[in-house]
Amino acid sequence: MAEVAEKEKVQMLDIYVMGKRYKVPEGLTIQTALEYCGYHIIRGCGCRAGFCGACGTIYNFTYDPTIRYALGCQKEIEQNMVITQIPFFPATEAEYTIEDLEPEEGENKLLTLYPDIITCFGCNNCTKTCPQDLEVMEFMAAAIRGDIKRVAELSFDCLICGLCAARCPQGLQPYNIALAARRIYGHYMAPKSQHNLNRVIEIEEGKFDAELEELKKASEAELRKRYAAREIESAK
Amino acid sequence: MPYPAYMEESIRKLEASRQRRMKGEIPLISSDERDIMVRKYHPDYRETGKRKLLLGPNKGETMPEELANQLEGNSRVDPDKVDLSKIDYDVDVLIIGSGGAALSAALLAQEKGAKVLIATKLRLGDSNTIGAEGGTQAADRPSDSPVLHYLDTMGGGHFENVSELVWAMARDAPMAIKWLEDLGVNWDKEPDGSMRELELAGECRRRVHSCKDYTGLEVMRVLRDEVRCRDNIDYIEFEPAIELIMDDKGRVAGAILVNLETNELSLVRAKAVIMATGGLGRLHTQGFPTTNHYGATADGLAMAYQVGCSLIYGDSIQYHPTGAVYPLQFVGILITENVRGLGGQIINIDGEQVACNLEPRDILASFEIRECTERHKGITTPAGNVGVWEDIPLIDMIHGEGTIARRLPSLVHKFSRFNIDLIHEPVLVYPTLHYQNGGVRMDANSATEVPGLWVPGEVGGGVHGRNRLGGNATLDIYVFGRRAGREAAEYAKEVKLGKLTLDHVRQWQRELEQLGIAKERPFSPMLLPNYARQPSDYLADLYTEKLQPGLVKLA
Numbered sequence: 001m002a003e004v005a006e007k008e009k010v011q012m013l014d015i016y017v018m019g020k021r022y023k024v025p026e027g028l029t030i031q032t033a034l035e036y037c038g039y040h041i042i043r044g045c046g047c048r049a050g051f052c053g054a055c056g057t058i059y060n061f062t063y064d065p066t067i068r069y070a071l072g073c074q075k076e077i078e079q080n081m082v083i084t085q086i087p088f089f090p091a092t093e094a095e096y097t098i099e100d101l102e103p104e105e106g107e108n109k110l111l112t113l114y115p116d117i118i119t120c121f122g123c124n125n126c127t128k129t130c131p132q133d134l135e136v137m138e139f140m141a142a143a144i145r146g147d148i149k150r151v152a153e154l155s156f157d158c159l160i161c162g163l164c165a166a167r168c169p170q171g172l173q174p175y176n177i178a179l180a181a182r183r184i185y186g187h188y189m190a191p192k193s194q195h196n197l198n199r200v201i202e203i204e205e206g207k208f209d210a211e212l213e214e215l216k217k218a219s220e221a222e223l224r225k226r227y228a229a230r231e232i233e234s235a236k
Numbered sequence: 237m238p239y240p241a242y243m244e245e246s247i248r249k250l251e252a253s254r255q256r257r258m259k260g261e262i263p264l265i266s267s268d269e270r271d272i273m274v275r276k277y278h279p280d281y282r283e284t285g286k287r288k289l290l291l292g293p294n295k296g297e298t299m300p301e302e303l304a305n306q307l308e309g310n311s312r313v314d315p316d317k318v319d320l321s322k323i324d325y326d327v328d329v330l331i332i333g334s335g336g337a338a339l340s341a342a343l344l345a346q347e348k349g350a351k352v353l354i355a356t357k358l359r360l361g362d363s364n365t366i367g368a369e370g371g372t373q374a375a376d377r378p379s380d381s382p383v384l385h386y387l388d389t390m391g392g393g394h395f396e397n398v399s400e401l402v403w404a405m406a407r408d409a410p411m412a413i414k415w416l417e418d419l420g421v422n423w424d425k426e427p428d429g430s431m432r433e434l435e436l437a438g439e440c441r442r443r444v445h446s447c448k449d450y451t452g453l454e455v456m457r458v459l460r461d462e463v464r465c466r467d468n469i470d471y472i473e474f475e476p477a478i479e480l481i482m483d484d485k486g487r488v489a490g491a492i493l494v495n496l497e498t499n500e501l502s503l504v505r506a507k508a509v510i511m512a513t514g515g516l517g518r519l520h521t522q523g524f525p526t527t528n529h530y531g532a533t534a535d536g537l538a539m540a541y542q543v544g545c546s547l548i549y550g551d552s553i554q555y556h557p558t559g560a561v562y563p564l565q566f567v568g569i570l571i572t573e574n575v576r577g578l579g580g581q582i583i584n585i586d587g588e589q590v591a592c593n594l595e596p597r598d599i600l601a602s603f604e605i606r607e608c609t610e611r612h613k614g615i616t617t618p619a620g621n622v623g624v625w626e627d628i629p630l631i632d633m634i635h636g637e638g639t640i641a642r643r644l645p646s647l648v649h650k651f652s653r654f655n656i657d658l659i660h661e662p663v664l665v666y667p668t669l670h671y672q673n674g675g676v677r678m679d680a681n682s683a684t685e686v687p688g689l690w691v692p693g694e695v696g697g698g699v700h701g702r703n704r705l706g707g708n709a710t711l712d713i714y715v716f717g718r719r720a721g722r723e724a725a726e727y728a729k730e731v732k733l734g735k736l737t738l739d740h741v742r743q744w745q746r747e748l749e750q751l752g753i754a755k756e757r758p759f760s761p762m763l764l765p766n767y768a769r770q771p772s773d774y775l776a777d778l779y780t781e782k783l784q785p786g787l788v789k790l791a
Contacts, residue, residue: 032565040768054362152422157448182454191425199377200414211383233435
């Protein structure tokens with residue numbers, strides 16, 4: 001490994017994978033550093049681009065015990081980093097049918113699904129944990145109040161990595177609670193798209209059938225002609 | 237890691253030309269000029285890294301070498317060691333994979349009364365769908381129509397698309413959007429409920445529905461939750477299929493699964509099998525980096541091919557024109573096409589625009605390759621990668637300050653981790669392996685040529701011709717996933733399975749032996765790419781020698 005460092009003129013860093021020391025070249029992410037160490041990852045790797053939340057990772061430094069959180073595919077390694085991946089953490093998920101969750105006056109549906117959320121005592125560990133920098137405790141407070149819109153807005157960028165649940169001393173699952181809130185918002189509270197509904201009805205009534213059939217049978221020359229003649233609506 | 241000084245110099249030139257570029261837009265090139273560009277510069281037309289298939293339904297056709305090797309791979313099981321009388325799961329519909337196509341199919345099959353099992357390689361929902369940022373096409377605005385959507389799709393695909401499939405996709409699109417809205421997907425909307433839609437390259441109307449730049453993630457969160465909540469849908473994670481099981485009437489009748497952590501096999505008997513395993517980005521054809529998910533290793537293409545399904549346009553790969561090039565950690569990841577839809581232009585080292593930002597993907601990719609190779613006008617990173625700029629700050633100048641932060645939050649967030657501020661600085665891009673345009677030949681319900689097998693989504697081919705438009709991939713998966721789920725459930729009510737068999741595996745291995753290529757071919761499906769650095773020089777033969785069929789090599 002020393003030759004690699006010399007040849008490519010990169011600095012080699014010490015990292016500790018579950019306590020075991022490895023030397024890896026700087027500039028790698030936690031994920032690619034694990035692969036450099038020789039791990040063939042089965043759990044704890046997904047999109048490799050910061051979208052899927054499969055690679056939740058907890059780390060600190062040999063000289064600093066403060067626990068920190070990251071996505072393994074997004075966080076660059078640093079000298080003396082001590083790493084462990086948390087690809088799974090036990091968490092309960094409510095089972096429901098979205099049709100049964102219509103918001104009603106006087107009932108907080110989130111509390112019905114997840115009665116334990118009232119035990120949240122505001123330690124804010126969840127917020128500190130979130131690799132997406134979401135205001136997790138704030139949307140948990142909104143969930144307790146029954147403010148579904150607020151939960152949906154504040155949690156929109158959630159990747160469902162599960163780190164918040166891993167660190168909740170009360171065993172709550174902020175990411176699942178937020179998911180239920182966003183579905184309730186999308187189904188019942190967001191304004192319905194009338195033009196989409198109109199189009200669905202037109203299609204079901206067969207409005208475009210004849211013209212589509214005609215296109216299906218058209219020659220390539222005819223299609224090219226019609227393609228070139230399309231009027232282009234400019235981007236707005 | 238902000239840009240090094242020499243790259244900043246080029247950025248100054250880009251900034252200097254911005255005012256001028258805002259006024260004079262470069263026009264789109266004609267469809268004849270397009271043909272010339274792709275033939276000269278697109279990787280699909282390059283001869284290197286390709287070879288002819290030696291067996292199977294597409295024998296004699298040329299494919300990317302990495303794909304050809306998987307298609308002609310050795311089975312991971314020894315048929316003589318598998319006891320087909322010991323069935324672990326007996327279901328109506330088996331779904332392999334768990335992305336957008338798979339879960340759409342699962343929900344629709346369940347609604348039709350089927351008992352459904354989902355077997356997936358990683359976690360439920362881990363898929364390329366989750367990384368789909370741009371959005372989903374559907375012609376649902378009054379000034380638009382499925383007819384225009386049909387024409388755009390055909391033109392983008394160089395008129396080589398299978399018309400029956402384009403018809404199904406354009407027609408079903410608005411229904412797919414509504415279905416997802418009803419499940420609780422939060423589409424971007426105006427306060428009156430009308431959809432906020434974007435025009436992407438090659439599209440004559442604003443038609444792409446998005447959920448900020450987390451579109452695929454938002455849909456997958458909802459689909460996964462819905463699957464989990466429904467009775468009669470079971471799922472097994474970290475347990476991919478490694479071989480299809482047939483019955484003695486030549487129908488697909490189940491699959492063999494392997495537990496990735498313990499190597500234990502499970503047998504599934506299923507009246508119908510929906511193969512929804514996605515694409516092949518992790519094969520890195522022609523050495524390109526990829527935007528694809530860890531599991532995108534062409535498993536379904538190989539398994540379907542080996543039971544007799546032919547491929548259509550199997551050699552056609554989409555290289556997305558805007559893959560990141562810098563910093564090193566982001567090489568290959570996708571810069572969403574919405575950036576171009578919003579006005580982001582492609583600029584060379586001297587601050588000159590390379591082509592119209594609304595050219596279709598293959599055309600713009602060809603322009604970029606020309607700029608960086610033949611014309612030497614690319615920007616080289618310290619790691620030696622070459623790219624051209626995509627001028628993101630221009631978006632705020634066109635649409636008003638705050639647009640970038642509001643419309644592209646995930647992109648801004650990602651680069652901010654590396655001290656690159658995309659509201660004020662451009663991003664360096666180059667083509668990256670994004671999508672398998674072709675795939676397994678199928679009909680309008682995703683049924684293959686082999687009874688009992690459906691292939692919705694990226695694993696199926698034909699709907700996009702030889703080039704897919706932005707917003708048609710996520711549409712494809714919902715439309716054909718729903719169609720496959722419905723039809724497979726109906727088929728499962730009728731079919732009476734015969735005796736289960738693995739004779740097709742024996743036959744396949746015999747043919748490999750006869751051609752004398754069994755030893756040269758890898759095991760198939762690949763399951764996972766292996767990026768682990770392995771000091772193999774001192775390892776015992778057990779590790780370095782190719783394992784015999786019957787052993788499953790996973791680590």
